Amino acid sequence: MKLVTEFRNSELAGGLIAQIQRQSKTPARLMEFCGGHTVTIFRYGIRQVLPGTINMVSGPGCPICVTANADIDKALALAQIPDVIITTFGDMIRVPGSYSSLQEVKASGADIRMVYSTMDALKIAEGNTDKSVIFLGIGFETTAPTVAASILQAAEKGLNNYFVLSMHKVCPPVIRSLLDSGEVKLNGLICPGHVSAITGAQPWEFIAEEYHIPCVISGFEPLDILQTVLMLVNQIEKGEAKVEISYRRGVHAKGNFQALKLMEQVFEPAAATWRGMGNVPGSGLKIRQEYQRFDAEIAFAIKTGTPVEPKGCLCCEILRGVKTPIDCKLFGKVCQPQSPVGPCMVSAEGACSAYYLYGGGSEG
Ligand code: SF4
Secondary structure, three states: OOOHHHHHOHHHHHHHHHHHHHHOOOOEEEEEEEHHHHHHHHHOOHHHHOOOOEEEEEEEEOHHHHEOHHHHHHHHHHHOOOOEEEEEOHHHHHOEOOOOEHHHHHHOOOEEEEOOOHHHHHHHHHHOOOOEEEEEEOOOOOOHHHHHHHHHHHHHHOOOOEEEEEOOEOHHHHHHHHHHHOOOOOOEEEEOHHHHHHHOOHHHHHHHHHHOOOEEEOOOOHHHHHHHHHHHHHHHHHOOOOEEEOOOOOOOOOOOHHHHHHHHHHEEEEEEEEOOOEEEEEEEEEEOHHHHHHEHHHHOOOOOOOOOOOOOOOHHHHHOOOOOHHHOOOEOOOEEOOEOOOHHHHOOOOHHHHHHHHOOOOOO
């Protein structure tokens, strides 16, 4: 097995950079969809070492960032119902909704607990049978199977106090929506590695076939990204558009059959609202009728007001790839990781947080 340090080897990186510089002749805009890739690109200064022909742009692949305020407001409303325990992954707690955040309602007495897995949430439900335990289901195809598994386990154990607020999203429909909008012109796409580990390569094929945009599924180390950029440059220079995998150690072309089966058993496709992109048909996952008793939206009457975006925040435009954090007047001033105004500064995978922590790199 290769050690992670091998994927950070500066000599190998230098070789890849030299190849990219030699081979890249055509100006190309490449988007990294995934927030994990955004962090690697900024942390290792990858934008700065690429030739001027290549312009990198960040996409909407940070699950916390794309969770719409309307959904965060639902979570806030649920948190304020008596005898409810909200369980959630850490970053969600700090994301501001329209009028408050989970952190604020927790400070006012709501029972909100940070968990590291859905199994932790299930344990809380088992230990608090007099309370309703709601897990905030956010994330892409990567996390949905584990949430599906928790629902199946709750059913098996006969737990009637475990619920999920499903805010899950699936990626391919939103990429189609982004491309159809015509707002951002792309010549190559760095496809998400963790999502592809579940879905395989097939869901990205329409991008190459219908939009003639080269796609490469990438891992998360600096050498993975450089190798991916090189593969994209090769396709671009040859005038090709196909889906390739540079992350062979993490992704099988056919994906993870078991995980897909779990997801399919519990969820069905539904429209979902993405921050910045609005309502996108087929881009969400709704709990199937058979498991509706675990659906927090059905079990509880959720009342929310009209969602409001933070004033002056450009997260919506940043998530569509049409603005960058440095276009935002609040960046680094009012809005910092300690006092975030929008979700792109809260999330460790958000573009604003990556710009703030590691510097903006070159723009174009
Ligand atoms: Fe929003 Fe802050 Fe990013 Fe500006 S810097 S877009 S306010 S998260």
